[in-house]
Amino acid sequence: MANAQYAKMSANTVDCEHGPQNARMPISLKKTELFNGRDYSWMQFNRRVLEEAEDATNPLLERVKFLAITASNLDEYVEIRQAGLMQRIEDGYREPGYDGLRPAESLAVLTAEIHRFVASQYKCWSNQLLPELRRQGIRLLAWNELSEEAAEFARGYFQREVDPLLTPISIDPAHPFPRVINKALCLALLLRPKRRSSGPRVLGVVTVPRALPRFVRLPASNGHDDYLLLQNLIEQHLGGMYRGYAVLASTSFRVTRNSNLYVEEEEARSLLETIRVELHNRRKGDAVRLEIESDADPEIVERLRVNFELDEDQIFRGEGLVNLSRLLFLYNDIHRPDLKFQPFTPRPLVLGRNSAGIFDELRRRDILLHHPYDSYDPVVEFVQQGARDPAVVTIKQTLYRTSHDSPMFQAMTEAGASKEATVVVELMARFDEASNIRWARSMEDAGAQVFHGVVGLKTHCKLALLVRHDEDGVTRRYCHLGTGNYNPETARFYTDLSLLTSDPQIAERVHMVFNYLTAHAELDDYSPLLVAPLTMAENFLRLIRREQEHALAGRPAHIVAKMNSLLEPSIIQALYQASQAGVEIDLIVRGLSTLRPGVKGLSERIRVRSIVGRLLEHSRIFHFANGGNDEIYLGSADWMPRNLFERSEVVFPVRDPAAMARIHNEILPAYLADTVKARIQQPDGNYIRASKLRKNAPPFCAQDFLIRLAEGKTDLNAIPAQTGEQAGKSPRRRTAR
Secondary structure (H helix, E strand, C coil), rough: CHHHHHHHCCCCCCCCCCCCCCCCCCCCHHHHHHHHHHHHHHHHHHHHHHHHHCCCCCCCHHHHHHHHHHHHHHHHHHHHHEEEEHHHCCCCCCCCCCCCCCHHHHHHHHHHHHHHHHHHHHHHHHHHHHHHHCCCCEECHHHHCCCCCHHHHHHHHHHHHHHHHHEEEEEEEEECCCCCCCCCCCEEEEEEEECCCCCCCEEEEEEEECCCEEEECCCCCCEEEEEHHHHHHCCCHHHHHHHCCEEEEEEEEEEEECCCCCHHHHHHCCHHHHHHHHHHHHHCCEEEEEEEEEECCHHHHHHHHHHCCCCCEEEEEECCCCCCCHHHHHHHHCHHHHCCCCCCCCCCCCCCCCCHHHHHHHHHCEEEEEEECCCCHHHHHHHHHHHCCEEEEEEEEEEEECCCCCHHHHHHHHHHCCCCCEEEEECCCCCCHHHHHHHHHHHHCCEEEEEECCCCCCCEEEEEEEEECCCCCCCCEEEEEECCCCCCCHCEEEEEEEECCCCHHHHHHHHHHHHHHHHCCCCCCCCCCCEEEEEEEHHHHHHHHHHHHHHHHHCCCEEEECEEHHHHHHHHHHHHHHHHCCCCEHHHHEECCCCCCCCCCCCEEEEEEEEEEEEEECEEEEEEEECCCEEEEECCCCCCCHHHHCCCEEEEECCCHHHHHHHHHHHHHHHHCCCCCEEEECCCEEEEEEEHHHCCCEEEEEEEEHHHCCCCCCCCCHHCCHHHHHHHCCCCCCCCC
């Protein structure tokens, strides 16, 4: 049904002359004039993260962390998106995307942009961060810089911890090239047999152990934090590993393989078995990238290129440190509060004086939590209390990604022994499948019913449902609905929203969603919930078009939408049409956005901003002015094809007046007023810092403001007044009734 719905909607998304009633595109535009390129948009996003690494106003170790994040982002992008483009080309796909580029053209543009980006990464590391780290007493030393004491320590560390884990290999007819693990750091050596000095040179390969830190901490020296790269330590001992050979040259390298996950459910005995097979097959992916030191011997580079069957443009050279994502180790290992963001304590939930507990409180009001400014503990405690409270008879929860020692997993395992416990575990959460399989087995063994959602759809919605026999004799449902994963670890630095409620209508529909996930029992209408892939896309289009009708009738019409990514063509074109009808539209999109804002005659009333700062913006908020009768929705879905048509998602309304007032008066106005971490998207897809566009505006950082607000150090009056130049008409201030 999802694919059929997508095909039906997409069939009408290119011809812009035929929009909904009373809103006609004045001109017929080509795809390339309607949409920016997806790959270019993603690279723009990662550049915004890199800007945080380059920004000297950020604490030094935070800048190192941002650089590591850009490398980790790029890893996943190369092994998924770039690899996917290569697969499409090999499979014969030639249809152009919405940016007008065919897969081969997209791949060429993308590869060139990645090379430019990698050069910027190493420039940031070598020219900015590495020298500044040394000035701060954090030194990454070469072997010849070690004191005798440090060198002696390093040799001992090698003998005790490193050497037992190494397997040196020389490549010859009896020893074929080893299967290099995806993204594993390796050393390549050019060797010459000592007994046959005129004989052919041999290639050697040593895999750097993943079990050990990439940075070896050395004994303290004059208060310095000194480190030696693990691969440099191994290089110093290569002669002992290759006795009988002369080591002519050596270098570090790393291969990235195709990790794009294809699942053929019809041919699999079960989804669980499919994922297990895919985990095995993933190690056999084709190489798509070779990272290597910039001064590597040309013969080594060529031998590796030929072995991995790579083109020259798939080789990426870096200055000394292969795999910048490992820099995250330094951030975690070095205890220098002066070089990190000042920590803050999330605001605890305070129940009303007359409430006997969380369930009593929820019978009186809904609870809206804005993480990490509000503590995530109430969400954990809600599930734990549901597992332990004898009055709770049924507990259901979805789990997508969570921490390896998750209290959610432990609570649901405990609940399996004494209650009707149902868990929908997402096995297809990319890169988390192995741990999710273990959780599923453990919970089943404890007595919980474990399901894997609807075949072919990722279960991405964030739902927990408790059924409780309350003290007054009434059986009620209590729910948690969220925008983020049930992960207490990421809740400390992801911004997300949680709604705890006993609203009977919402709770009943959450129950129906679980029936859909466990029995594929579909409803025609899940109102007031928007459920993908069943009703969400058409309802979002309806809400956008309703704003359009309000604008045409002269009533208040404004859309503010906050999300991770904006890619769905039918949504984008509906926004274009609404803009032309007079609707003011403010989009807060952290990552990808293929919409072209500010184009005359197309999107003049649309503004797109991205906020990249110390916290990862992850919440999804959808505000519709609705002619003066505001509606706000929260949820797990972005405006992307995969969220609307290929996943099980839930978007839910905020009905409690106090909760609505908080979003109206605090959250959305703060994001729209940001002039420090906000970048404004231009029609061509480039982004410009808001501070450069409004040079005379006072600096205002939404995340810093929300932290101070949670700590009680400021109030709502600190949010600057909005201007049309800045963000259009801001959400109207409202009070809790």
